Amino acid sequence: MEEQLIGDSIRPGSTRLLWLALLLGLLGSAGCQTEGDYFFLERDGAVMPIWVRGNVDSRTLLLMVHGGPGDSAQWYIESQAFKALEARYGVAYWDQRGSGTSQGAPPASTFTVDEYVGDVDAVVKLLRARHPIDRLFVIGHSWGGFLATAWLLDPAHQVGVHGYVMMDGGFDLAHGFELARQYIAQYAQAQVDAGVDVENWKAALAWATQNPPPPVDKDSLTRLSLYVAAVRGYQWNATGSEITFERLFLSPLDIFAYLKNQTEALSHYDLAGLDLTAQMSAILVPTLITWGRHDGILPVALAQQAYDALGTAPQGKSVVVFEDSAHSPYAEEPDRWLEAVTTFIDAR
Numbered sequence: 001m002e003e004q005l006i007g008d009s010i011r012p013g014s015t016r017l018l019w020l021a022l023l024l025g026l027l028g029s030a031g032c033q034t035e036g037d038y039f040f041l042e043r044d045g046a047v048m049p050i051w052v053r054g055n056v057d058s059r060t061l062l063l064m065v066h067g068g069p070g071d072s073a074q075w076y077i078e079s080q081a082f083k084a085l086e087a088r089y090g091v092a093y094w095d096q097r098g099s100g101t102s103q104g105a106p107p108a109s110t111f112t113v114d115e116y117v118g119d120v121d122a123v124v125k126l127l128r129a130r131h132p133i134d135r136l137f138v139i140g141h142s143w144g145g146f147l148a149t150a151w152l153l154d155p156a157h158q159v160g161v162h163g164y165v166m167m168d169g170g171f172d173l174a175h176g177f178e179l180a181r182q183y184i185a186q187y188a189q190a191q192v193d194a195g196v197d198v199e200n201w202k203a204a205l206a207w208a209t210q211n212p213p214p215p216v217d218k219d220s221l222t223r224l225s226l227y228v229a230a231v232r233g234y235q236w237n238a239t240g241s242e243i244t245f246e247r248l249f250l251s252p253l254d255i256f257a258y259l260k261n262q263t264e265a266l267s268h269y270d271l272a273g274l275d276l277t278a279q280m281s282a283i284l285v286p287t288l289i290t291w292g293r294h295d296g297i298l299p300v301a302l303a304q305q306a307y308d309a310l311g312t313a314p315q316g317k318s319v320v321v322f323e324d325s326a327h328s329p330y331a332e333e334p335d336r337w338l339e340a341v342t343t344f345i346d347a348r
Contacts, residue, residue: 037130043122044115045106046097050123052131053077053093054086059134060345061090061127065120067142072100076141081334081341088342090131094123096147113150113274120151128160135162137345142298142327145169149276152283162348163286165341168298168327171306173274177216179299180224180233184208187231187296204230225297233296236326280309286316288344290337292325318344 036053051074052061062085066073073093076082085091095102097119098111127133138161140148149171151157152164170176185208191201204227207214214220228234287310291303303319310317320340322329329337 039126039130041094041119041122041126042104043097043119044110045104046102046110046119047104048097048102048119048123049095049100050126051077051093052090052127054091055088056090056131058089059132060088060137061092061131061133061135062137062139062345063092063094063124063127065094065138065140065144065148066096066100067144068096068099069143070099071143074100076330079331079334081330081338084334084338085341089137089345092123092127113147116147117151117154120147121157124157135345135348136160137163137165137348139165139167139341140169141167141330143170146171146173146274146276149280149283152285153276153279155282155284158283158285161285163288163344164283165288165290165344166306167290167330167337168292168295169289169302169306170274170298171276171280171309172302174216175275175277175305176298176302177221177224178213179301180228180297181208181213183233183296183299184224184227184231228296231296232294232326234327235332236292236294236324237332277305277309280306281311284311284313286344286348287312287318288340289317289319290329290340291319291321292327292329292332293321293323294326297327 036051037056038049038051041048041050064073064076064082066076072095074095077093082091096116097104097106124136128136138148138152140146145166146169148164149166149169152161185205188201188205188208192198192205207223208227214223289303289306291300293300300321303321307317307319322333322336325332325337
């Protein structure tokens with residue numbers, strides 16, 4: 001559900017420089033920077049990288065469950081907020097099956113919620129086997145908010161988990177997509193009323209208010225994603241993580257595998273009916289819900305829905321809304337998001 005900008009368009013005459021950069025990156029790959037603990041989980045045909053970085057001596061570990069489907073946990077590494085988290089705690093970045101830099105040949109039959117929940121559990125067990133962990137926290141962003149929530153539904157998985165940070169989480173994708181259409185319609189109507197690019201915004205308004213709505217298939221999700229980007233529903237401010245030369249060519253991130261996974265990942269999923277709301281009363285761990293006010297793909301009304309659905313006692317759960325952010329407050333308001341998260345963690 002996230003949209004990532006890999007880089008600026010190539011200027012005329014820059015093709016030779018691009019190929020030179022690619023060649024240098026390939027030649028330098030043997031010496032890529034893997035500070036920390038970089039290893040793989042092999043499960044049911046998938047070979048999934050896990051990168052543990054930061055202050056592992058704190059014996060507090062945060063597991064980052066990334067968005068998508070198809071994105072990579074390694075994009076978070078370049079952000080100001082996650083660099084600061086690494087200074088305080090250990091952070092584990094895991095690329096899901098068919099996502100990011102994951103490899104192998106997992107069959108299509110393994111792209112199910114149950115399989116992914118099994119992957120999360122295997123990751124947690126492997127992390128505990130490799131590192132002394134006194135406190136474990138899970139951060140689930142966007143699609144990762146669905147996956148982390150699905151894993152936590154099992155009371156056995158909650159044992160030893162000290163807290164859950166849901167960031168603009170997709171725990172109810174069916175309702176989320178309907179709210180996204182409403183968000184687009186409101187934004188488009190405001191632009192039409194203001195006389196801004198009227199014909200284009202009229203077309204957006206017609207699509208968003210179509211009744212019955214279009215089926216939630218690959219084509220309509222692509223259209224939805226484009227409109228969400230147009231209404232600044234992914235990124236409210238022009239800020240975020242830089243995709244650096246070091247990240248592309250001198251780190252374990254395989255940009256070619258990433259682009260392939262991005263292209264293919266959504267073909268494995270039927271997202272329309274995914275809704276965990278009725279089951280979330282089984283989750284009792286302390287939970288911090290962070291959400292961007294201007295999130296267009298998973299609008300902010302879902303934050304209160306998540307709060308109400310959780311079984312966590314009122315004193316153990318809270319919502320923080322970020323007024324100057326869309327889908328990724330960790331990137332758009334890093335200082336405030338970091339303060340909310342570290343305060344939550346250090347209280348446990």
